[in-house]
Amino acid sequence: xxxxxxxxxxxxxxxxxxxxxxxxxxxxxxxxxxxxxxxxxxxxxxxxxxxxxxxxxxxxxxxxxxxxxxxxxxxxxxxxxxxxxxxxxxxxxxxxxxxxxxxxxxxxxxxxxxxxxxxxxxxxxxxxxxxxxxxxxxxxxxxxxxxxxxxxxxxxxxxxxxxxxxxxxxxxxxxxxxxxxxxxxxxxxxxxxxxxxxxxxxxxxxxxxxxxxxxxxxxxxxxxxxxxxxxxxxxxxxxxxxxxxxxxxxxxxxxxxxxxxxxxxxxxxxxxxxxxxxxxxxxxxxxxxxxxxxxxxxxxxxxxxxxxxxxxxxxxxxxxxxxxxxxxxxxxxxxxxxxxxxxxxxxxxxxxxxxxxxx
Amino acid sequence: xxxxxxxxxxxxxxxxxxxxxxxxxxxxxxxxxxxxxxxxxxxxxxxxxxxxxxxxxxxxxxxxxxxxxxxxxxxxxxxxxxxxxxxxxxxxxxxxxxxxxxxxxxxxxxxxxxxxxxxxxxxxxxxxxxxxxxxxxxxxxxxxxxxxxxxxxxxxxxxxxxxxxxxxxxxxxxxxxxxxxxxxxxxxxxxxxxxxxxxxxxxxxxxxxxxxxxxxxxxxxxxxxxxxxxxxxxxxxxxxxxxxxxxxxxxxxxxxxxxxxxxxxxxxxxxxxxxxxxxxxxxxxxxxxxxxxxxxxxxxxxxxxxxxxxxxxxxxxxxxxxxxxxxxxxxxxxxxxxxxxxxxxxxxxxxxxxxxxxx
Numbered sequence: 001x002x003x004x005x006x007x008x009x010x011x012x013x014x015x016x017x018x019x020x021x022x023x024x025x026x027x028x029x030x031x032x033x034x035x036x037x038x039x040x041x042x043x044x045x046x047x048x049x050x051x052x053x054x055x056x057x058x059x060x061x062x063x064x065x066x067x068x069x070x071x072x073x074x075x076x077x078x079x080x081x082x083x084x085x086x087x088x089x090x091x092x093x094x095x096x097x098x099x100x101x102x103x104x105x106x107x108x109x110x111x112x113x114x115x116x117x118x119x120x121x122x123x124x125x126x127x128x129x130x131x132x133x134x135x136x137x138x139x140x141x142x143x144x145x146x147x148x149x150x151x152x153x154x155x156x157x158x159x160x161x162x163x164x165x166x167x168x169x170x171x172x173x174x175x176x177x178x179x180x181x182x183x184x185x186x187x188x189x190x191x192x193x194x195x196x197x198x199x200x201x202x203x204x205x206x207x208x209x210x211x212x213x214x215x216x217x218x219x220x221x222x223x224x225x226x227x228x229x230x231x232x233x234x235x236x237x238x239x240x241x242x243x244x245x246x247x248x249x250x251x252x253x254x255x256x257x258x259x260x261x262x263x264x265x266x267x268x269x270x271x272x273x274x275x276x277x278x279x280x281x282x283x284x285x286x287x288x289x290x291x292x293x294x295x296x297x298x299x300x301x302x303x304x305x306x307x308x309x310x311x312x313x314x315x316x317x318x319x320x321x322x323x324x325x326x327x328x329x330x331x332x333x334x335x336x337x338x339x340x341x342x343x344x345x346x347x348x349x350x351x352x353x354x355x356x357x358x359x
Numbered sequence: 360x361x362x363x364x365x366x367x368x369x370x371x372x373x374x375x376x377x378x379x380x381x382x383x384x385x386x387x388x389x390x391x392x393x394x395x396x397x398x399x400x401x402x403x404x405x406x407x408x409x410x411x412x413x414x415x416x417x418x419x420x421x422x423x424x425x426x427x428x429x430x431x432x433x434x435x436x437x438x439x440x441x442x443x444x445x446x447x448x449x450x451x452x453x454x455x456x457x458x459x460x461x462x463x464x465x466x467x468x469x470x471x472x473x474x475x476x477x478x479x480x481x482x483x484x485x486x487x488x489x490x491x492x493x494x495x496x497x498x499x500x501x502x503x504x505x506x507x508x509x510x511x512x513x514x515x516x517x518x519x520x521x522x523x524x525x526x527x528x529x530x531x532x533x534x535x536x537x538x539x540x541x542x543x544x545x546x547x548x549x550x551x552x553x554x555x556x557x558x559x560x561x562x563x564x565x566x567x568x569x570x571x572x573x574x575x576x577x578x579x580x581x582x583x584x585x586x587x588x589x590x591x592x593x594x595x596x597x598x599x600x601x602x603x604x605x606x607x608x609x610x611x612x613x614x615x616x617x618x619x620x621x622x623x624x625x626x627x628x629x630x631x632x633x634x635x636x637x638x639x640x641x642x643x644x645x646x647x648x649x650x651x652x653x654x655x656x657x658x659x660x661x662x663x664x665x666x667x668x669x670x671x672x673x674x675x676x677x678x679x680x681x682x683x684x685x686x687x688x689x690x691x692x693x694x695x696x697x698x699x700x701x702x703x704x705x706x707x708x709x710x711x712x713x714x715x716x717x718x
Binding site: 014015016017055056083087088089090091093100102103104105106107108109134135137138141142143144145146233234 | 446450467501
C-alpha cells in the first residue's frame with residue numbers, strides 16, 4: 001500500500017468528515033452498461049442500499065445486500081470497515097437517488113433521477129445549476145473548519161462522466177473505467193453519441209450546466225458544487241474515486257474555480273492499474289496540477305473469494321474507497337489491519353446475506 | 360462574559376460541529392403561547408426561516424426576516440455571527456418543521472409537525488421512538504471523531520418541554536422560560552393539563568416515548584436521540600439552549616443513558632438570570648451531575664435598539680446561542696469582538712429587512 005510519488009494529501013486527519021454523494025441515472029438500466037446490481041433495473045436501488053448499509057450496517061429499503069451478479073460485495077463493505085477503523089464521521093447526500101434512503105441524510109432540494117442520456121435530455125433545463133448551488137451552500141457551511149473526503153455511488157456513472165467530459169471538449173472515450181472486468185467502451189460511446197443527437201446539444205459546449213442537463217446526471221455536478229463550497233470555506237478536499245471524479249474536476253475547470261493545493265484525487269491501485277482506463281491521462285487533461293494519490297491493499301491473500309475477485313478487476317472503486325485508503329495510509333495503518341477490518345465486516349455481511357436469503 | 364464556577368465544557372474546540380434541530384408544534388399557534396413570529400400562525404414558519412437565514416444569510420421560503428412583533432431579531436442573528444466568527448461548520452436537522460427548508464439539510468425520515476397538545480395527541484403512536492432512533496443513528500455516524508454543539512428552534516417549545524418533564528414526573532411548571540418578557544406560566548400549565556386529559560395519558564408516565572407521543576413534540580426527542588448517538592460514538596456534546604434542553608435531558612435520564620462527563624448544558628446569562636424560570640433547579644432535578652455553563656455578552660452598549668431589547672428580557676435563548684457563546688468564551692474571544700460581529704450581522708440583516716419591507 002503506498003502513494004504514487006510519495007504524495008500526501010494536505011488534509012488535517014484529525015478533523016475529517018466523509019461525505020457520500022448518491023444519485024441515479026436511468027442510463028444504468030441500459031443493458032450492458034453497469035454491473036453495479038443484480039440486474040440492470042436493480043442498479044437503480046444500489047446507491048440507496050449502499051448508503052443505508054454504510055450507516056446502519058444493513059440495507060433497510062430492501063432485504064438484500066448490494067452485490068454484483070457474481071456475488072462480489074459493493075465497495076461500501078470496504079468503506080464501512082475503513083470508516084469504523086478510522087473513526088471518521090460520515091454524511092450521506094442525496095442528489096437524486098431512485099429510492100429515498102431510510103437513513104438520516106441530506107436531500108438536495110433539486111434532487112432528481114437522471115434520465116437515460118441516449119434517449120434525450122438527462123435533466124430538465126436549469127437543474128444542474130440549482131444542484132450545483134445547493135451543494136455549494138452545503139460545502140460552504142458544513143466543511144467550514146473541517147477537511148473532507150468525498151465519495152460517490154451512482155451506477156452508470158462512468159458513462160455519464162465520460163459524456164460530461166466529452167461534451168465539455170475533453171477526450172474521455174476509451175479512458176473511463178468500469179466496475180466490471182470488461183469495459184464496454186463502444187457501448188458507452190454509442191450512448192453518448194445518441195445522447196448528443198437526441199438532446200440537440202452542440203458539442204463541444206463549454207458551459208458545464210448545459211452539458212450536465214443534456215448528457216449528464218445529478219451527481220457529478222452536485223459533487224462539483226460541494227467541492228467549490230468547501231474550498232471557499234477554506235477546506236482541503238480528497239476526491240475519493242476513479243475516473244468519474246475527473247468529470248467533477250472537468251466541471252470545476254470549465255467554471256474557472258481555483259483548486260490547486262486544496263484538492264487531490266485519491267483512487268485505489270485496482271483502478272490505477274486498470275489497463276482499460278487512463279485516470280492519470282484524464283486527470284492531467286481535465287485539471288492539470290491536481291495530484292493523483294494511489295493507495296492499495298492486497299486482497300489476494302483474503303480468505304474470501306468475493307474479496308479476492310477485487311484483484312481480478314471487479315469493482316475497483318466506489319463509495320470513496322480510494323480516499324479512505326489514502327487516509328488509512330496517511331495515518332500509518334498497516335495493510336494487514338485494513339484487510340482484517342474488511343474481512344471482519346465482510347464476514348458479518350455475508351452472514352446478513354445468508355439470513356436474507358433464508359427469509 | 361464568563362462561566363459559572365469556572366467550568367469549561369470538555370470539548371475539543373478544533374473539531375466542533377454545530378447541529379441545529381428545527382421542528383414545529385401547532386401548540387405555538389395557541390394565542391399567547393409564543394412570540395417567536397410576527398403572528399401566532401406565523402410561528403410555524405420561524406424554524407424554517409431561522410435555518411435558511413443561518414445558512415444562506417437570508418430566509419428563502421418567505422421574503423421576511425424572522426422578527427418578533429416588537430422587531431427584536433431572532434437569536435439566529437447572534438448565532439450566525441458567532442458561527443462565522445468561530446469558523447464552525449453547521450448542519451440543520453429537520454425533525455418536523457411546518458415548512459420544508461430550502462437549504463440542504465437532514466430531514467429525519469419520520470419527521471412530522473406536532474399537533475396542539477391541548478387538543479389531543481401530539482404525534483401518532485410510535486413516532487417518538489422512531490425519531491429517537493433515526494437521530495441516534497445520525498449522532499452515531501456524524502459525530503464520530505467530532506464534538507458537537509446542539510441548538511434548537513421550535514416556537515412553543517418551552518410549553519411542550521414543560522409538558523414532557525411534568526408528564527415524566529419532574530416538577531417543571533413555573534420553571535420553564537419564555538422568549539417574551541412576561542412568561543405565561545398559567546397558560547402553559549392549562550395547555551399541559553388539557554393535553555393530559557385529551558390524550559388519555561396517565562401521569563406520571565416513565566416511558567418518554569409514550570409521553571412525547573402524547574404531550575410532546577418532534578424536536579426534543581430527536582435531540583435526545585442525537586445526543587445518545589453522539590455519546591455512543593465517543594463525542595462530547597454541548598447542549599446550547601435554555602430550559603427546553605432540560606426536557607432533552609429528562610428523556611435521556613428516563614432512558615437510563617449515561618451522560619456524565621460527556622454532556623454540558625450551556626445557556627446565556629439572559630436566560631440564567633431570568634427570574635421567571637429556574638434552569639439550575641430544573642437541571643439538577645432532571646439530570647443531576649450535568650454541568651450548567653452560563654455565558655453572556657453585554658448588549659446594553661449596542662447601537663441597536665433591537666439588540667438592547669435582549670437585555671430587557673426578550674428572546675434570551677434559542678438557535679444554540681448559549682452553546683456558541685460558550686465556545687467563543689473558551690477560545691478567549693473578548694465580548695467586544697462578539698458584540699461587534701453581532702452588530703455587523705444585525706446591520707446587514709436590518710438592511711435586508713428594510714429592503715423586504717419595500718418589496
